[in-house]
Amino acid sequence: MFTVRRAALASTLLLTMALSACNSTDDATSESTGQAAASTVATTDCPSGAPDTSATPAWEFSGATGAIAVIAPTDDAAPGVEVTTPFSVDETTVQTLEPASGAIVEDTATVSVCYLGVNGRDGSVFDSSYERGAPAEFPLDGVVTGFQKAIAGQNVGATVAVAMTSADGYPQGNPQAGIQQGDTLVFVIEILGAEG
Template structure:
């Protein structure tokens, strides 16, 4: 029952991520034709092993309050985010954890990613494709602004982390995911593919 409930919550959150940007008035134009070609990498699943306890953080960041230490995923393990709570930021901040040399992701691309979402208020994981072992696919112009800011302009194959303000996430909160108004969210995202 827990697995079914968690899967339903994850599906709801993905839908919410996709629908949150529908109210956006951003009229972005498509990227150049050089970036219009599809780009993918070979990974077809998300590693679900526990994060490496002994791994050094790839990113340590002090927020307006609290701090985070982010461990990058490996071929067999999911990423980890340790939070000194409550963690909050005044400005959305993106950090490349593992660079790559794939195609540059357009801001309107449809991407395939593995991701982990953590609430800065209490350090809880509210969504994780790593736990499901399957990547998610969605258009970047259909997600919350902070998710788009984290991925657009990155290279396919890269792993990034983002600490996003409530305004770039869920300004009014998302009770189904345990997200309250004003919560800072942290995502670790592996960019597996992109298609413009």
């Protein structure tokens, strides 16, 4: 029951974020958007192992209230975000956790990513492609502003984290995902590929 509910919540969030596809191999979705599947997309799954809690955080950040400590993903383990609640920011902040030398991601590119989304208010995970074990693919000009700010201008292959204001996330909240008006959101994002 919990797994079904989590999957339904993830699907709802992806739709709310206006993601055009949930899997880089979905040819029907690619055809309906008029775009070919990204040619630089990795075919590997998102690692679903538990975060390495003994690892040194790749990013520690104190907000206007609270703080976060972000553990980067590995080949076998999902990322982790430890939150001192309530965590909030007055300005969206992006941190590169693992740099890369791939192509620069344009602000209108279609990207393939593995990602984890955490609510700063209570530290809960509200969406995770790592839990689903598969990357998501979507056009950057179809997602919330903070997600776009985190990815555009980065290099393919990089892993980034973003702490986004409510204004750059869901200013009115998103009750289906448990996001209230004013919530700061934290994402950890592995950029697997980009096209366009």
